Amino acid sequence: MMILSGTASESVAEDLSKELNVPIINSISKRFPDDELYVRIHDDIKNEEILIVQTTYPDKNIMELFLLQDAAKESGAKKITVVIPYFGYARQDTKFKDGEPISAKAMAQLISLKADKAITVDPHKEHILKFFTIPAFSTSAVNEIASYFKDKEIDMVLAPDKGALNRATKASKIIGCDFDYMEKTRLDGETVEIKPKSLESEGKNVAIIDDIISTGGTMAKSINQLKKQGANKVYVACTHGLFAGEAVKKLKNAGVEEIISTDTIQSEFSKVKIAPCIKKVLTNTNI
Amino acid sequence: MMILSGTASESVAEDLSKELNVPIINSISKRFPDDELYVRIHDDIKNEEILIVQTTYPDKNIMELFLLQDAAKESGAKKITVVIPYFGYARQDTKFKDGEPISAKAMAQLISLKADKAITVDPHKEHILKFFTIPAFSTSAVNEIASYFKDKEIDMVLAPDKGALNRATKASKIIGCDFDYMEKTRLDGETVEIKPKSLESEGKNVAIIDDIISTGGTMAKSINQLKKQGANKVYVACTHGLFAGEAVKKLKNAGVEEIISTDTIQSEFSKVKIAPCIKKVLTNTNI
Numbered sequence: 325m326m327i328l329s330g331t332a333s334e335s336v337a338e339d340l341s342k343e344l345n346v347p348i349i350n351s352i353s354k355r356f357p358d359d360e361l362y363v364r365i366h367d368d369i370k371n372e373e374i375l376i377v378q379t380t381y382p383d384k385n386i387m388e389l390f391l392l393q394d395a396a397k398e399s400g401a402k403k404i405t406v407v408i409p410y411f412g413y414a415r416q417d418t419k420f421k422d423g424e425p426i427s428a429k430a431m432a433q434l435i436s437l438k439a440d441k442a443i444t445v446d447p448h449k450e451h452i453l454k455f456f457t458i459p460a461f462s463t464s465a466v467n468e469i470a471s472y473f474k475d476k477e478i479d480m481v482l483a484p485d486k487g488a489l490n491r492a493t494k495a496s497k498i499i500g501c502d503f504d505y506m507e508k509t510r511l512d513g514e515t516v517e518i519k520p521k522s523l524e525s526e527g528k529n530v531a532i533i534d535d536i537i538s539t540g541g542t543m544a545k546s547i548n549q550l551k552k553q554g555a556n557k558v559y560v561a562c563t564h565g566l567f568a569g570e571a572v573k574k575l576k577n578a579g580v581e582e583i584i585s586t587d588t589i590q591s592e593f594s595k596v597k598i599a600p601c602i603k604k605v606l607t608n609t610n611i
Numbered sequence: 612m613m614i615l616s617g618t619a620s621e622s623v624a625e626d627l628s629k630e631l632n633v634p635i636i637n638s639i640s641k642r643f644p645d646d647e648l649y650v651r652i653h654d655d656i657k658n659e660e661i662l663i664v665q666t667t668y669p670d671k672n673i674m675e676l677f678l679l680q681d682a683a684k685e686s687g688a689k690k691i692t693v694v695i696p697y698f699g700y701a702r703q704d705t706k707f708k709d710g711e712p713i714s715a716k717a718m719a720q721l722i723s724l725k726a727d728k729a730i731t732v733d734p735h736k737e738h739i740l741k742f743f744t745i746p747a748f749s750t751s752a753v754n755e756i757a758s759y760f761k762d763k764e765i766d767m768v769l770a771p772d773k774g775a776l777n778r779a780t781k782a783s784k785i786i787g788c789d790f791d792y793m794e795k796t797r798l799d800g801e802t803v804e805i806k807p808k809s810l811e812s813e814g815k816n817v818a819i820i821d822d823i824i825s826t827g828g829t830m831a832k833s834i835n836q837l838k839k840q841g842a843n844k845v846y847v848a849c850t851h852g853l854f855a856g857e858a859v860k861k862l863k864n865a866g867v868e869e870i871i872s873t874d875t876i877q878s879e880f881s882k883v884k885i886a887p888c889i890k891k892v893l894t895n896t897n898i
Contacts, residue, residue: 351710357826358855359669360700365710382646383674390721394712413647423638423652425681434677434721539644568645 326369328392330378332385335587336409337377339599344606349374351395353388363391370400375606376439379588380431381412381566393438405441405606409588409598410564414448415536417455429455443605445588445598446491446535446563463605465563465586466491468596469533470498472584476559479528482506482520482550484542488534495533506532506546518549526554529581537562537585540571547578557581563598564588613656617665617679619672622874623696624664626886631893636661638682640675650678657687662893663726666875667718668699668853680725692728692893696875696885697851701735702823704742716742730892732875732885733822733850750892752850752873753778755883756820757785759871763846766815769793769807769837771829775821782820793819793833805836813841816868824849824872827858834865844868850885851875 325346329337331353341348350366361384374396378389389406396404416427432455435442442460447453453460470481473495483492483505496503504520511517519525530550537543537560547558558581565585575583587594612633616624618640628635637653648671661683665676676693683691703714719742722729729747734740740747757768760782770779770792783790791807798804806812817837824830824847834845845868852872859880862870874881 358853360703361670361714362703363712364708367710383648383671387670387673390717391712391714394714394717395710398706398712399710416647416649419685421651423654423682423686425650425678425685427647427649427678427681430677430681430725433724437720437724438717566645 325373325375326367328365328369328374328376328396330376330385330388330392332379332381332388333377333407333409335590336407336599336602339597340375340377340407340602343599343603346375351392361387361391363388363395365395365399368399369396371402373403373405374401375405375407377407377409379410379412380408380435381410381589383412386412386431389435390438393435397438403441404439405443406435406439407602408435408442408444409602411444411447411452414452417449417452426455428452432456432460441609443602443609445586445601448535459609461605461609463601464491464494465588465596465598465601466494466533467498468586468598468601469561469563469584470495472561472596473499473531473559476531477529478531478559480504480520480523480525480530482530482532482546484532484534484546491535492533495531499531518546519553525550527556529557529559530555531559531561533561535562536564536566537571537583538566539568540574544574544578547575547580551579559584561585565591565593567591567593612660612662613654615652615656615661615663615679615683617663617672617675619666619668619675620664620694620696622877623666623694623886623889626884627662627664627694627889630886630890633662638679648674648678650675650682652682652686655686656683658689660690660692661688662692662694664694664696666697666699667695667722668697668876670699673699673718676722677725680722684725690728691726692730693722693726694889695722695729695731696873696889698731698734698739701739704736704739713742715739719743719747728896730889730896732873732888735822746896748892748896750888751778751781752875752883752885752888753781753820754785755873755885755888756848756850756871757782759848759883760786760818760846763818763844764816765818765846767791767807767810767812767817769817769819769833771819771821771833778822779820782818786818805833806840812837815842816844816846817842818846818848820848822849823851823853824858824870825853826855827861831861831865834862834867838866846871848872852878852880854878854880
């Protein structure tokens with residue numbers, strides 16, 4: 325087995341190389357003067373099982389994955405497993421309105437064209453795995469994120485909404501604290517109150533855990549309200565930190581204690597490594 | 612039949628709508644705050660034959676095409692013909708070196724996944740049509756480009772190299788003038804002379820015709836040499852004007868009389884409309 329690293333996921337590929345004790349393939353990725361992508365594999369990978377590691381966000385990294393898959397096929401790879409730390413377009417996972425694409429399905433089908441197996445981490449909804457036309461599996465970073473909090477004296481893990489409660493519950497068990505979810509109540513035409521459904525946050529250290537932080541809007545509102553309700557420290561954590569636009573500024577302005585994400589998307593907040601989770605699912609699925 | 616226009620090819624789609632007398636589908640294309648694409652079709656296209664018109668360059672327009680194809684499928688389109696005025700990645704049409712992808716093949720296969728037929732214009736090499744796993748056809752803009760030159764008193768059409776001679780020959784017949792190709796001769800270790808293989812260019816009005824102008828490097832050298840050899844006016848024309856980086860500046864500095872391209876890629880040099888050529892191939896292939 326050998327690992328082919330896309331430029332979006334070099335550190336994850338390196339970690340995975342150490343975890344699995346398999347080599348990284350020498351390869352290059354550059355752009356032609358007209359901005360078209362060029363990739364090339366420098367090692368002999370004929371008849372090898374290849375793990376291509378590439379987050380499919382933003383779009384340029386999807387294009388690179390397509391070319392890497394083709395290069396691996398053309399070079400005679402025996403089996404290609406695509407490891408997608410963050411699977412882009414995961415949130416457009418159904419037709420919310422007539423005339424829309426199911427973008428997650430479209431991408432999964434395209435990626436399946438030159439792969440034998442797919443692995444991703446904390447997809448927004450698990451049903452997107454069925455969109456792949458090859459066997460597809462997911463793994464979760466919730467254990468590793470929870471472990472990060474073990475020495476932070478967290479009193480309560482909160483899900484940002486009821487739909488994300490499962491993840492918060494799991495984390496709370498590992499941390500050994502309470503859990504709850506944030507509920508919106510419309511007080512009047514103008515005012516919406518957001519607070520934990522059942523628990524009091526006054527004087528508590530709170531960790532809000534979600535799968536994705538994108539623009540950070542909802543997170544910032546929750547932090548803001550929790551601080552008003554007397555919460556002590558408010559941490560936010562996610563698997564996939566997109567931090568689009570002014571997200572970080574919003575979270576800081578709201579009074580966040582610390583921002584934590586994994587390295588499925590590399591940033592200054594990537595404090596949790598995802599490779600061990602990926603190793604687990606690779607081992608479980610006998611890849 | 613209805614036309615679904617991608618944002619890269621709106622003017623071609625509009626021209627085609629008039630040429631074929633079929634309506635353009637109302638649709639939108641925008642980006643989420645995290646920069647992922649969102650498309651939506653607003654009209655009922657169930658059981659319709661759809662032409663999706665989209666140049667697949669640069670990469671963002673390939674991604675948009677994938678989503679438009681999926682949206683059309685999800686909306687119940689009966690048949691999808693993808694019209695690709697400029698097919699990106701066409702020049703990586705073979706493995707020039709070990710370990711490379713055949714990018715043109717990879718893209719053709721991905722596009723074929725949700726289409727029934729493909730049409731493109733002046734592909735760099737015709738064999739790329741076989742990379743599609745659906746019926747694929749090409750059309751040429753050479754007649755239309757030649758027609759543009761009819762009142763310019765052109766004495767000679769030149770191909771930039773021997774490989775492009777076919778196009779130049781065709782154009783010269785329509786214009787009613789001589790043709791030749793540019794040949795490189797290494798005079799010594801330092802100096803390369805580029806001049807027409809057989810004809811004299813002194814005092815002549817010359818049109819160099821190629822399929823693609825990318826960085827304009829070779830074109831600029833040819834113009835430069837022809838001017839030194841005493842050519843009068845030197846025009847350059849192409850089907851696909853990428854004009855990457857400093858291309859336009861280089862051509863102007865070399866003393867070009869006029870730059871002409873079609874609108875397969877829209878620019879200020881798009882003086883030749885491509886829709887009539889596309890109409891011809893659509894009619895010939897009974898779409």
